[in-house]
Amino acid sequence: MRFAALSALWLAATAWAAVERSDDGNVRSIQLRTHTLKQPYLDSDMASRWYDFGGDTIVRTDSYIRLASERPSQNGWLFSRVPLTATNWEIEVEFKISGKNSLFGDGFAMWLTKDRGEAGPVFGHKNNFEGLGIFVDTYKNNRPGTVFPYVMAMVGDGKTTYNKDNDGKDQELAGCSARGLRNSKTPTKLRLTYFQDKSLKLELMYKTEDEWQLCFETNEPPTIPSVTYLGFSSETGELSDNHDIISIEAKNLYTTGGSSSKQPTTSGRGNSFKPAQGQSGGSWTWFIFKVILFFLVIGGGYVGYTAYRTNQKRTHRF
Template identity: 45%
Template sequence: MLFSKKRFMLGAAVALLSATTVFAQEDDDNLQPLRTHSLYMPYIDQDLQNRWFDFGGDALINTNRHVRLTQDMPSQSGWLWSRLPLEVSNFQIEFEFAVGGKGDNLFGDGFAVWLTKERAEPGPVFGSRDHFEGLGIFFDTYENGRSPHTFPYVLAMMGDGRTKYDNDNDGSNNKLGGCESNFRGRTETTKGRLTYSRDTSSLNLKIQTQFWDQWDDCFTLQDIKLPELPYLGFTAHTGEVHDNHDIVSVTTSTMVKAPQLLGHTRNTAPPPSSKSGLGWYLKFLAISGVFVGVVAVAYNMSKKSNDMKRF
């Protein structure tokens, strides 16, 4: 009987550890893939089209690698837009991208991610129209004016349909949030993860530039209201300076429950650092502590039972 009780206690400890691990991963269970706003290789069908996205301008498709919005050439402009608007209230968009070229000192200009009322209207703002209505996130690699931060830089702007993008000052007068991020010319996979909740009016951007699944906060915005039915877009342009701007994949998911995005706008986040992996290590220690605690309780109960039998 004592042997069976030990097995029971050990089983309970393992079960509790498993439950704790599942709890730590429950965010993945909150996501449901949204095929209408996701894009993967080979990107096009036998008719050289995509059911859910349109391509245009100078964009080129390599079915084994990426959608190249611009080549490493001057005066390029390309775009990629969803055909349907996003009709869900809470969603997450994870996009893999690559920016780079032959230039060592002079390169540009960058690319943009859009959630706007308009779609597929080429223009001067990273390849899309000015005076837009909705959200623009600019992955800017070229400094036009004097800035208090280094480049590359990621900047968020909410357009009301009337406000002009402050191109001469790299959007500094339009800035809601931003961060420095060394995303250009990386050999590692570079990704962005945009999370939005209409229920809580909050938006968060994380960026991966160094290690797989290591995400660094770029900014969190509160009191953000996107258009009711925004289109998802990616655009890029080059001028006298240039780069390859590639979109490798787009994974959009609807969230069953709205996320709790705490904090206010972060405008000065440092470049990605390997220190962010410390959080996962601390979580592991916490889970291990729970496991050790349960095993200790099981051992003490078994010892008391054994002592009573000897008595």
């Protein structure tokens, strides 16, 4: 009985953990398998079910997806096959920028855009894009007073051109310096969290494992196109580095009622942002999950009780 009951409780807890997010009591998450990518990356047909890649991208199924290698004039990309349609989401990416050269460049970009897999001059992707770009820039062109590597967000309207000459300073939404990100001895990650009309937050991990640094947060997030593709790209010029994607974990976020409050934060540019407010309202999805979990526990108890009664009968028989 004890074993069966514990098994039922473990199953319920596992199902619960699949949708729970602990850092905010009102926020739950469900993994988006269509936009999650982990080793070995490829299936038996040597292709990814949910992602396409092209250009100079190299896939090592036991290690990484290398968008650009430590060689001049490299250009590679990785893009989801289906659009990201979730209203609120969180995307966590483990990546690695490394190399042996004392002079290096240029960096890589994360994209949430209407266009996918189109090579170009903006970290390996097309210019005049429509959507959101997160740039991890390792080479300083002309931006006095800024420490590199520099991580910034840019919102594209399909007409605005990214100015590489000044590292996108005029097109920047928000950003921060990240000294020590390249060749870090600890895992390097970024986590982008978006609540429609509520907040956009970017966190980085590169100093200490499991310790996140706030890059920026704003309660006036950009409007992201309703149909966008998640992608990554990188390029090298005369200077080069290895730019690797290790894993991608995407989640659909939703709230279960109440509100959250956070202290005002400051971006890497010195701009102050107001705290993001949590959403309110129930969730039918969460209600359905709780009902399923309830019946799992009841079913487990019944199985345990049946096993116990059977065991008792056998014991008395002898």
